[in-house]
Amino acid sequence: MTFTTEFLTFLAFTAVIMVHHCKSALPPPTGLSYEWVDAFTVNVSWKKPSGLQDKDVWYKYGREHPDSYVCMKSRNFTATLLTEETGSANWTYYVWTVEDCESPNESTKESKIIQTPKPRAEVKDIKCLITRTRELNCSWIPGNQPLKLSYRICGRTEELIKPLRECVRPYVGAGRNGCYLIADGVKNDTCVLSETDAGLSTFRIAPMIDPPExxxxxxxxxxxxxxxxxxxxxxxxxxxxxxxxxxxxxxxxxxxxxxxxxxxxxxxxxxxxxxxxxxxxxxxxxxxxxxxxxxxGTNEPTDETLTVVAIVLPVILSVCIFLSCYCFRRHRSIICPVIPDPSAIFKEMMMNGNKELKTTTGSLYTPVPEPIESCKVDLVADNIVVPLNS
CATH class of the missing domain: 2.60.40.10 (Immunoglobulins)
Known part of the structure; x- marks a missing residue:
């Protein structure tokens, strides 16, 4: 009995799980495709899920992050995609099937990457200035290839999706090229296509005015x-x-x-x-x-400047005095030669004069003694007569 009760409970639980699983397994949409209506607008569509009728399901779609989605009955939507708003030339959209907008029962998410017809080509520093007549004077820094501007009022309705108008009155300035858009820059949002042979760029104009005087x-x-x-x-x-x-x-x-x-x-x-x-x-x-x-106004020395001067100036003055003393001491004999005292000179002259006199007195001239020859006297006899002539 116990076994039978437990077995029946298991079967009931398994049936509930299977019913819930079958109920949640909605088939996803198929055949996702897209078509560019113009340079700014894309139309995304898909086929109904296999085995289901459109009246039985709803669809949700979202870009990049599916948590932010739109719920609807139709199997297509139209979106405005601008390269300069996302900084990219491709976008990923997700589409999935749900029982209704509030039901947690949904299918797996199918994705589709949408790409622009040409690679993204960034316009360098484009500026659009509102003129007095409310036209838009758009200018940019020129690149290696000629640039063509086209525009229309932003929007996705059939009335707004019309052939683009071309920029008029092109000009070449000092470092910038430009042209004029015949559009009310104050009243309307203007979408612009800038295109070269290599790529394109799409953006919504942020109108500018002259700075206030x-x-x-x-x-x-x-x-x-x-x-x-x-x-x-x-x-x-x-x-x-x-x-x-x-x-x-x-x-x-x-x-x-x-x-x-x-x-x-x-x-x-x-x-x-x-x-x-x-x-x-x-x-x-x-x-x-x-x-x-x-x-x-004009700048005048501030308190900080005076403080700096009060500190630096004495230091510079001290260094100058030190260098002056050093140079003076090194070259003192040249700059300030020794001048003798006149009284000392006179005293020295007097002293030197007395010394000369004393020296002269003690060293009188003494003649050189002449050599003296010795005389020899011979005695003669008395009877010898000396001749007078001898």
Missing amino acids: LSVREEGDGLKLSWMHPKFGKGCSWTYTVCFKKCIHSEKCLDFTTEPVVMPYDKSCRYEFRSSVKTDNYCKTIFSERGKVVSY
């Missing part, structure tokens, strides 16, 4: 900053960024939503200002680059 003047103890407001986007709020440097300090940037602005002023410093502007998060993104540098 900044005015700086002294007012009391501060500096008053003011600027011209953009002529576009009247219904939008603008954020103005002012970056400034003072003396040798690093640059700081502050954001403002109104003008004029008064900021503290250190009269011993030279200020350098640059400004830019952009729309807030609730409007279409329009921005400017930083404008030209606007300078005000």
